Amino acid sequence: MAALDTKVDLHEVQNTLSGGQADFSSKVFELRQELFGKVNELQSFFSHNLAKKSNVDDVNEALAHKMDISSLKSSLEMKAGMSELDQLRNLTETVMKHVEQKVALKDFESHMQFNK
Helix, strand or coil: CHHHHHCCCHHHHHHHHHHHHHHHHHHHHHHHHHHHHHHHHHHHHHHHHHHHCCCHHHHHHHHHCCCCHHHHHHHHHHCCCHHHHHHHHHHHHHHHHHHHHHHHHHHHHHHHHHHC
8 A cells, every 4th residue: 555655646647747748849839939030030131142142134234334355456446646645735835836926916916006
């Protein structure tokens, strides 16, 4: 009889198992919620960073605005050389001298008119 008194009641075992199972279920549910939260954070992180990356359209648009070798060569052929720049500078100096002479001539003519 003493051995029967020390044995645990079946109802207590079921209550303990149910309580442990409830704790286990709640802990699994919390871990599941935490996992879903982390997955959502990762999805947001990746979608945000992927949105920053360029796509094919962006690359094509950037390439369309780049100069290719043929347009570079034609632009270089059209640019003025040093001799042309020297000629332009000389012509500009000549024009400036003519303008100064015209001003001086007008001053002289107006002075002549004034003295008459």
